[in-house]
Amino acid sequence: MASETVAAGHEATDHHAPPPQVAAEVIARELVATTIGASGRFKAWAWILGALSIAGIVALILKFIDQGDDSTKWGYVAAMVSFLLSVAGGAPMVSMAPVVAKANWVRPVTRIASIFSFAGIATVIMLIPLVAILPPLVTEGARRRTVWYIAPDYSPHFWTTLGLVLLLLTGIMLFYSAALPDFASMRDHSTGWRQRLGKRLARGWVGTDVQWRTLRMRIGMFGTFYFLILVFVNFLISTDFGQSLVPGWRDAIFPMYHTVSGFQAGVAAVVIALYFSRKYMKLEKYVHLDAFWSLGRLLFALTLLWIYFFYSSFIVFWYGRSANDIATLELLIKGPMIYAFIGGLVLMWFVPWWILIWNKVRRGTGAMVVGSFIILIGLLLDRIRTFVPAWSVPPERIHEKWLTVIPDTYWPTVFDVLIIVGGISMVAVIVMLMTRVIPVLSVWQVQEFNLLAKPIKYIKGHATLVAKPD
Amino acid sequence: MSTQSILGLFQQPEPAADAMDGLKEAGFELGTFDVLTGTPYPEGAFGEHVPQHRLFRYPAFGAIIGFTLSIFLTSVTQLAYPMVTGGKPILSLFAMLIIMYEMTMLSGVIATVVGIVIESRLPNMKPGIYDTRITEGWIGVVVTFDDDSKVADAEGVLNRAGALEIKHA
Structure with missing residues (x-):
């Protein structure tokens, strides 16, 4: 086929090269086969990460038994909840937003992005002890400043938990909605327990016109719901588990800052997952450089947005110079977590900005994945510099007009380190295990990609002709 | 036959x-x-x-139900236990918005799941x-x-x- 020759000649060097056309039966066979026969290296990593996840959960339980009565010791767990919400919550947005915009490049990426919804389980696990420790709205007869106004004392506890569980369920429904045709592929082409699972979860999918039409609609609906709930949960976590614990920290931009940095982390996580699955599952012919190029531009834009939101928030306090402005800056930036702040600033903005600004970098995969790892490390430091000082404020000072005594730096204990490592490992192992259950790339979306995109010769060059049906 | x-x-x-x-x-x-x-x-x-479908009606219907219930819940509880805070009215919209939003979303999602089960003809026994x-x-x-x-x-x-x-x- 002439188009295959055209594509093969350009794929290696040009991110705009037309992707090679692959027959539908080859796509189904090869992608279903990726779920079977994990390599020794894969199994070893899965065991290590699984063991670290269990160690993290045990550390969480032990910490709760040992320090469950002292909220000032729980900053790192709060930072982890925020970090995991950002990564596991932000990643599925990649499976939704570009799809709504009918971007063709995103079709092979959507599955791996939506798999991150399951990693929300780790966020819920981390939240459980935190909900038990978060002070009620009224303590010692006084009500602290929150968004809850005159609501019952345990409103943040109940509604935040409900919101996070709702986000998890909506994310799983978003995943499942798009996965139905692939469960049918598993039913038709896999063997053993995977075939039985596919048969059960395909729910009799045969690919009628009605089924395809409703599939498109439910992806749109659950995607919309997911976005609305994600923004809301980011708002609740950033206000109830951050701002409301620090007297005088009043910042209308912070919830949005938290959300946008979550999107940035989500895209970074998808880039990393895509890189490893492409490389180690030999998926180069399905995941084209165009996908990295497009994700790189998205990541670059979000990296610039990070500094915009940070600066917008910072400048209000800096110019304000009232006692509570000074105290807030002292607590969150200049004081106990200055090194985490500098680390976050450098790794979330300056270094990724300097890496991603180059077209050459975004056209490749190696530097992109390095930049993405740097962003995630930066995000962790940023969450630590925000939530650890906030939780370090003793409950008896929570009702002050502003913070008069800045707490000392709270360094992580062994428990905290295990919880952080365990939480990150849990996300990684959940994503890895899900690739054993369902193809890491959506079979039907890769087939649709090939159906709607054709490599053509255009005057003297080459281009991809993409159909965009309404 | x-x-x-x-x-x-x-x-x-x-x-x-x-x-x-x-x-x-x-x-x-x-x-x-x-x-x-x-x-x-x-x-x-x-x-x-x-064929015509009615899938869009389900989330809309669910959201209306959730929104109505949330107004009822927040209003009735505040009226049952009236407590003036910061000189604001007993029924303050901004204090009610969070619960109204979350309940609207919750009902919308549940109704969408129900709608999908019905409209997709799934499970197809x-x-x-x-x-x-x-x-x-x-x-x-x-x-x-x-x-x-x-x-x-x-x-x-x-x-x-x-x-x-x-x-x-």
Whole structure:
């Protein structure tokens, strides 16, 4: 086929090269086969990460038994909840937003992005002890400043938990909605327990016109719901588990800052997952450089947005110079977590900005994945510099007009380190295990990609002709 | 009289579309034949019947229910335990918004799940005639009838369109 020759000649060097056309039966066979026969290296990593996840959960339980009565010791767990919400919550947005915009490049990426919804389980696990420790709205007869106004004392506890569980369920429904045709592929082409699972979860999918039409609609609906709930949960976590614990920290931009940095982390996580699955599952012919190029531009834009939101928030306090402005800056930036702040600033903005600004970098995969790892490390430091000082404020000072005594730096204990490592490992192992259950790339979306995109010769060059049906 | 179906299998979309046209011309009623694909072809690509759906009504209905319930919940609890805070009115909209938003979302999501189950005809307990090659890119045209005398007509249409195989059930 002439188009295959055209594509093969350009794929290696040009991110705009037309992707090679692959027959539908080859796509189904090869992608279903990726779920079977994990390599020794894969199994070893899965065991290590699984063991670290269990160690993290045990550390969480032990910490709760040992320090469950002292909220000032729980900053790192709060930072982890925020970090995991950002990564596991932000990643599925990649499976939704570009799809709504009918971007063709995103079709092979959507599955791996939506798999991150399951990693929300780790966020819920981390939240459980935190909900038990978060002070009620009224303590010692006084009500602290929150968004809850005159609501019952345990409103943040109940509604935040409900919101996070709702986000998890909506994310799983978003995943499942798009996965139905692939469960049918598993039913038709896999063997053993995977075939039985596919048969059960395909729910009799045969690919009628009605089924395809409703599939498109439910992806749109659950995607919309997911976005609305994600923004809301980011708002609740950033206000109830951050701002409301620090007297005088009043910042209308912070919830949005938290959300946008979550999107940035989500895209970074998808880039990393895509890189490893492409490389180690030999998926180069399905995941084209165009996908990295497009994700790189998205990541670059979000990296610039990070500094915009940070600066917008910072400048209000800096110019304000009232006692509570000074105290807030002292607590969150200049004081106990200055090194985490500098680390976050450098790794979330300056270094990724300097890496991603180059077209050459975004056209490749190696530097992109390095930049993405740097962003995630930066995000962790940023969450630590925000939530650890906030939780370090003793409950008896929570009702002050502003913070008069800045707490000392709270360094992580062994428990905290295990919880952080365990939480990150849990996300990684959940994503890895899900690739054993369902193809890491959506079979039907890769087939649709090939159906709607054709490599053509255009005057003297080459281009991809993409159909965009309404 | 038992319901019968036959499935014509095609490797290319054009002959499958011709078969759909042929069935219409042969007098088969809309809704008695359908196309099965492993990939979502653009709507109308096979000239297929596009039935009306009501999926959008479910989230809207659920959201209205949740919104109404949340107004009831927040208003009644505040009126039952009136407590003036910061000189604001007992029923303060901004204090109620968070719960109203979350309950609206919750009901909307639940209603959407219910709507999908109903409108997608899932779970499909009797999937009927099918071929696993459909998820490999083949296209199936399935015809269902109560009248046995039409089986030969349908087979003729499918064969003339270029069906590579015809299965009976």
